[in-house]
Amino acid sequence: MATGAATGNQTAAQALLVEMLDPAVRADPYPVFTRIRELGPMVLPETGMVVFSGFADCDEVLRHPSSCSDGMKSSVVQRQIAEGITPQRTATPGFLFLDPPDHTRLRTLAQQAFSPRAVRALEPEIRALVGELLDAVAARGTGEQTPGAPFDVVSDLAYPLPVAVICRLLGVPLSDEPQFSRAAALLAQGLDPIMTLTGQASANADERLRADEWMRDYLGHLVAKRRAEPREDMISALIAAEEDGDQLTVDEIIATCDLLLIAGHETTVNLIANAVLAMMRAPAQWAALAGDPDRANAVIEETLRYDPPVQLVMRIAGADMQIGGQERSDRGIVGGGQERSDRGIVTVPEGDSILLLIGAANRDPVAFDRPDVFDPDREGLRHLSFSKGPHFCLGAPLARLEARIALTELARRFPHARLAAEPVYKPNVTLRGLASLRLG
Template structure:
């Protein structure tokens, strides 16, 4: 008989800050555990590497799309449709199931082809180096500065902005809106606070991208927004105007926050391990392996949620039709069945394939772009500032959705 667990410890302040002891206890119980839906809302928690991969690939487990939300609210769709943030999310490729998911993903995926990402590398290097120049100016004479505000946030914002065609002067406007919008699904008793902020952000982001789409229709450029408009107008992409705007918001956020927190996490992991920091500085060709281990060891997006379209099971744990499962990506990446000494940060571990960008039909569209920008940013940062030091206590995010830092005080000279 499966041991039933409760998620109270995971959702506590201590659990949000450091969920890994809880994950270790889950791993002792197998790859999935039943939950009491009356207490935790979910029918099961899925945390083993093999189990998480299976759920992410299994078409029985579906995204929480608009049809499911209508069903969960007893057909009273207005209960969630009155929230601008949820309405916007439900129009994005990230929360759709086939056939709508397939219809929208195809044109969006073309923007993130291997050829297009490779062609972006010179622009990425230019954008990273420009932010390094700014760090040097701000940190002259040993002045203390916030690494997150002046590097970890601006670099990914510049990169996704460059790809999509967001004007340079507007990119600093996004962080204050992107994160609140992305947190509307943060679990826990204070979710209503995130909904209020997320709704406001959704209205502002929708107005911004609707205006930018109108500009690109009038004067196309060589960017993603113009390419999608052209595909829409030619019939190559079956996407409505509201869907287009919603997915531009979704793409900007998806291509932004994972990289932000991976850059911050990577810096802290390396600053605490001087030998590995020196190795990456001297051997930037190892950057890809280092980035995979950063993504595994401190997974930036910790979980996902799926619902079962029919009665099914996960590793022997029954899930009823309509039941939701909490899928812990961060736990899967610390599964001792898959990774030897999972709580050790080891960039040289063999066969390192974390599930940080999901897997299957909803594999992250921007995974290759995110990996590339982190691979470029961290070695260039360490070579440019060999004396870079953490200059105070970093402030971590008090969140389940994202794992990273709100602020990292540093000196660079």
């Protein structure tokens, strides 16, 4: 089991992690993250897991060559399979949950549909979509600068925009969007580490399983149609994509599209809405963006640090890993409360799970001045929200493009908008985001 440099109480560590899952803290998880981060790395022998919450540690794990994304490499999962508790994996996972060489192969083929040229080609359509959505908002008011009373940033803009874009990319009929949205929302909840941290299945596990079956069946039929009649969409491109004579199988195409629908949909909704909320709570920033559209890029990067759409990331140690060193303070929780004097180094044995609290790391005071302040003008903007290393987010350029156009147009048209009600959050822990953000 992992060892590290510190003393502490494992029960207290476990309690804090369970508190992190509590819906009551969804609106503001950052005080809990602060308490976790102040304890340092947590080693939880009973669950075969290590939790990192500091920026340097999370950055190191994401870049580490032995850091794996395939959950089947977990010692706990392998033991459960051997005991008949967990079945062997039967469905092909998205490449986000694979490691080289499979990850490299699938990502290389899939990224042909996300080339810089392909993303730039989408800009006119994204602008037109944003214009149509905001025209509808303005029509409910008394003029171009006065929104209807009040309007919802999530349902009126942040949600329909990325859904329309990803459906357009994949070639999914917009008439099927409501079914996709419901399935994607359920599957996004499946990323929450509820079973890992509590040992209990989530309340809607069966519903999520049915949503996954529906999604894969739907995409399978769509792949068959595109194979017979190719179009100018991503599914057709994935069918045709080839690298060194290698092509994606039907199962791999379905898994890739499944992943892109969830990741490309939920995260971008969260990014746009979180950015608007941060500026609503700092009105000078909203006014500054309304007056200078060039600030949008800095607003987006600071939002990704300050209130990231992806709060947690899981990895598996593919080999023994040593994380940390002299630069880290001598703090941390170790199973059994044992003391160590190895200057902050945490050893994670092969097969242990690693939970990275990105939301905590992005507000680490060791890495950032005034970490709890939303400041797009801070020097050296950086974050871990698109991951690092081989799993750096494939859709990052598209998400940034959608957010930039949405935020600049919203601020330009409605420079005097203000919060009309307290925001409402979805239940998601990992892909944490707003269900409603009403402005007036």
